[in-house]
Amino acid sequence: MKKVSIRVVGSVQGVGFRFSTKLVADQIGVYGIVRNEPDESVYIEANGDPEKIDLFIEKIRNSPSPSGYVDSIIVEELPSLKIRDKFTISN
Numbered sequence: 001m002k003k004v005s006i007r008v009v010g011s012v013q014g015v016g017f018r019f020s021t022k023l024v025a026d027q028i029g030v031y032g033i034v035r036n037e038p039d040e041s042v043y044i045e046a047n048g049d050p051e052k053i054d055l056f057i058e059k060i061r062n063s064p065s066p067s068g069y070v071d072s073i074i075v076e077e078l079p080s081l082k083i084r085d086k087f088t089i090s091n
Contacts, residue, residue: 002053003081006044006060010071013040018089020064025087030056035090047083 008017013036021034021044030048037043046056063070 001047001083002050003047003078003083004045004053004057005076005078005081006046006057007037007074008042008044008060008070009040009073010063011068012042012063012065012070015065015068017042017063017065017068020066020068021060022087022089024059024064025056028052028056028059031084031087033084033088033090045081045084046087047081 018034018036021042025032025046030046030052032044032046034042034044044060046053048056057075061070061073
């Protein structure tokens with residue numbers, strides 16, 4: 001099991017980014033949360049098989065939302081993150 005936090009910067013709020021991220025997570029089979037941050041970035045926590053997490057990260061890097069774009073992402077592997085059994089959108 002791999003657990004990561006991802007901070008996404010770019011045009012990622014108000015463009016369906018969280019919804020598209022959930023669709024990608026559900027298709028790949030990873031679990032976690034996605035939420036907007038006050039600084040206009042998006043924060044994601046994800047857990048799952050390492051190969052699935054790596055694929056998920058690539059999809060996020062290329063913006064799952066056709067209306068958005070990603071300038072940069074910061075990925076940290078954090079074994080202490082809570083294990084989740086579904087993928088949810090918050091705020």
